Amino acid sequence: EDALLPAPQNISILSINMKHFLTWSPVIVEGETVRYSVEFQGEYEREYANESWIPICECSLITATVCNITEDISATVAYNLRVRADVGASRSEWGTLKGFFNRITTSLTPPLMKVIADGYHLLVELEDMGPAFQFCVLYWKKGQESRMQQKVVKEVSSVVHLDTMEAGPDYCVKAQTYVETINRSSSFSQTQCVRAQGGRSMWL
Amino acid sequence: SGELYCSLPNPRNVHFESINMKNVLHWSAPEGTGDGVLYKVKYSVYGVGKWIRKPECRNINRTWCDLSRETSDYEEQYYATVKAFLNGMCSDWMETTRFNPLTDTKIDPPMISVSSTEKSISIILTAPEKWNRSPEGEPISLLQVYPGLQYNVSVLNKKTKKRWFFSVSNNTLVVPWLEPGTAYCVSAQIYVTTPLLHSGFSKEYCIDTLKDKTA
Amino acid sequence: TAGNKIFHFGPCRISMSMTEIRSGFTAIKANIQARDPIRTLSILSHPHSLHKVKSSDRCCITYHLFNFYVDKVFKHCKTEDSYVNRKISSIANSFLSVKRRLGQCHEQNKCVCGQESAEKFKQILANYEGLNVISAAIKSLGELDILLDWME
Numbered sequence: 131e132d133a134l135l136p137a138p139q140n141i142s143i144l145s146i147n148m149k150h151f152l153t154w155s156p157v158i159v160e161g162e163t164v165r166y167s168v169e170f171q172g173e174y175e176r177e178y179a180n181e182s183w184i185p186i187c188e189c190s191l192i193t194a195t196v197c198n199i200t201e202d203i204s205a206t207v208a209y210n211l212r213v214r215a216d217v218g219a220s221r222s223e224w225g226t227l228k229g230f231f232n233r234i235t236t237s238l239t240p241p242l243m244k245v246i247a248d249g250y251h252l253l254v255e256l257e258d259m260g261p262a263f264q265f266c267v268l269y270w271k272k273g274q275e276s277r278m279q280q281k282v283v284k285e286v287s288s289v290v291h292l293d294t295m296e297a298g299p300d301y302c303v304k305a306q307t308y309v310e311t312i313n314r315s316s317s318f319s320q321t322q323c324v325r326a327q328g329g330r331s332m333w334l
Numbered sequence: 335s336g337e338l339y340c341s342l343p344n345p346r347n348v349h350f351e352s353i354n355m356k357n358v359l360h361w362s363a364p365e366g367t368g369d370g371v372l373y374k375v376k377y378s379v380y381g382v383g384k385w386i387r388k389p390e391c392r393n394i395n396r397t398w399c400d401l402s403r404e405t406s407d408y409e410e411q412y413y414a415t416v417k418a419f420l421n422g423m424c425s426d427w428m429e430t431t432r433f434n435p436l437t438d439t440k441i442d443p444p445m446i447s448v449s450s451t452e453k454s455i456s457i458i459l460t461a462p463e464k465w466n467r468s469p470e471g472e473p474i475s476l477l478q479v480y481p482g483l484q485y486n487v488s489v490l491n492k493k494t495k496k497r498w499f500f501s502v503s504n505n506t507l508v509v510p511w512l513e514p515g516t517a518y519c520v521s522a523q524i525y526v527t528t529p530l531l532h533s534g535f536s537k538e539y540c541i542d543t544l545k546d547k548t549a
Numbered sequence: 550t551a552g553n554k555i556f557h558f559g560p561c562r563i564s565m566s567m568t569e570i571r572s573g574f575t576a577i578k579a580n581i582q583a584r585d586p587i588r589t590l591s592i593l594s595h596p597h598s599l600h601k602v603k604s605s606d607r608c609c610i611t612y613h614l615f616n617f618y619v620d621k622v623f624k625h626c627k628t629e630d631s632y633v634n635r636k637i638s639s640i641a642n643s644f645l646s647v648k649r650r651l652g653q654c655h656e657q658n659k660c661v662c663g664q665e666s667a668e669k670f671k672q673i674l675a676n677y678e679g680l681n682v683i684s685a686a687i688k689s690l691g692e693l694d695i696l697l698d699w700m701e
Contacts, residue, residue, distance in 0.1 A: 170638075172638055172641070172642035172645075173642060173645055173646075174619070174623065174638065174641040174642045174644075174645045175638065175641075177645070178619060178620070178623070178624055178641070178645075179623070179624050179641075184631075184634055184635055184638050185631060186635070187631050187632070201635070202635055202638070202639065204569055204573065204639040204642070204643070205566075205569070205639060205642035205643040205645070205646060206566075206643075206646055207642045207645060207646050248491075248494070248496055248498070249511065249512070249513060250511035251498070251511060253498055261568070283501065284501065284527075285486055285501055285525065288497070288499060289496070289497065289498050289499060290498070290499050290500075290501070291489075291498045291499065291500050291509075294510050294511040295511075310564075310566065311566040311569065313564070378588055378589075380588060380591060380594070381588075381589070381590060381591025381594050381595035382589065382595060383589040384589075409594075409598060409600045409698070409699075410594070411594075411694075411695070413588055431579055431582060431583065432582045432691070434694055434698070436698050437575075437694060437698070527567075527568060528554060528567040528568050528571055528697075528701055529571055529694075529697075529698070529701075530568060530571060530572065530575075
């Protein structure tokens with residue numbers, strides 16, 4: 131195999147809400163289909179396993195220029211990643227991500243949330259963001275921000291009961307995600323307020 | 335006695351089926367053998383040198399053997415093995431994979447009792463008991479085996495068809511401020527985060543809140 | 550959920566994503582244990598069970614065991630199965646970050662080692678060195694749930 135083929139460039143990570151993707155610019159060879167292969171190396175491999183690299187078989191000889199590496203980035207340590215290109219018998223050198231990637235840097239977005247008043251009951255519907263996520267839900271009587279209450283929701287199963295409401299005042303709710311494995315939280319979602327109305331739900 | 339001539343096909347799919355740590359060995363009859371096949375069972379504690387016979391499962395024609403007593407220490411792990419006999423012939427010993435009672439058992443849903451007032455329902459949840467060596471002895475709740483055990487409780491308003499979920503660590507839940515004279519159906523599930531174990535949801539228990547006396 | 554657990558070993562507090570490690574192990578448990586034909590020996594649980602270790606020695610034993618797995622075990626568990634290798638890498642990297650935190654506790658004398666833990670760990674090493682290195686490493690990896698069950 132001669133290495134005339136250029137190594138993939140612009141290798142970068144896109145990591146949002148603990149979903150991690152490796153992306154790179156395509157290697158252009160007129161009239162040819164270029165295929166790519168990805169490998170990763172954790173801190174353990176660097177320090178205890180002779181700097182060995184581990185192939186990701188779902189991203190072996192693929193034509194796409196993106197690889198979902200979430201399954202393999204499953205520890206809070208620094209990872210190295212690399213990509214190479216293949217066309218027929220030609221194979222490029224490895225293109226390596228500049229710097230390490232640690233999942234602690236993932237960007238966390240506020241959760242999608244829907245607040246429901248069902249009679250005198252205050253409920254919240256949260257999107258299921260995967261097993262790594264918990265939700266910290268804050269709720270309070272409008273105007274009594276100092277008496278905010280908190281509920282940690284670990285198992286997201288559609289409509290979660292928060293509390294009962296008195297008839298009359300508005301109740302406001304906001305939520306943030308929390309990822310235990312990296313000990314980080316998202317910013318809070320928009321606040322939503324509802325009011326109990328004798329058994330009929332009422333949006334404000 | 336010398337080994338019999340062991341060319342009988344082997345028992346198949348030898349495995350433990352465990353519910354609430356009642357650990358029963360199951361297998362399928364050797365292929366192509368009709369009636370009359372008899373079996374022997376042995377078990378061993380992983381890391382300890384010897385196979386131990388199970389007398390109650392010697393020369394049996396059924397294809398299961400209750401090893402709950404022998405595998406009740408869930409700090410140990412186990413293997414079991416089965417041999418088939420027919421017309422003077424025998425099979426090889428066929429083994430299970432390594433069995434870990436703590437992580438390989440299935441958990442039944444919790445038991446639920448529900449009572450109601452005019453505007454509330456009270457739910458008491460009871461985790462199933464671990465299989466007990468001596469039925470007269472003190473029962474052990476799975477709560478003691480899995481300290482991190484929690485409950486997911488679902489409450490369905492039959493009139494509005496709306497379902498709410500509650501996550502509960504202790505075993506009681508009171509849902510206040512409900513509508514009088516309305517049917518509510520409750521079901522619950524056990525979940526343990528590590529080791530990761532989930533029961534199914536229990537069947538639904540429905541109850542009516544009392545009618546509003548002032549109405 | 551991710552089932553991060555805070556382990557309190559006296560003054561030493563260690564956060565560990567148990568669920569991630571357990572799910573990694575569960576994914577390869579049958580494969581790895583099937584490669585260990587020796588039923589009559591255990592690295593971790595016989596002749597002395599981890600469950601007999603005094604609570605005062607738990608931190609030190611845990612510290613030694615995480616070093617044992619990172620330094621000695623994982624590197625000898627490479628298989629021909631790429632999926633298994635990736636899961637082993639995931640567990641190994643998780644163990645590495647816990648080993649570091651335990652190391653900090655040990656350096657700050659929050660993870661005191663008594664006579665019993667030294668004896669227990671010596672026994673574990675003797676069990677390990679009684680087998681050839683690959684068999685010993687695969688057996689140790691197959692016993693990871695014994696360690697995790699004991700820790701919890």
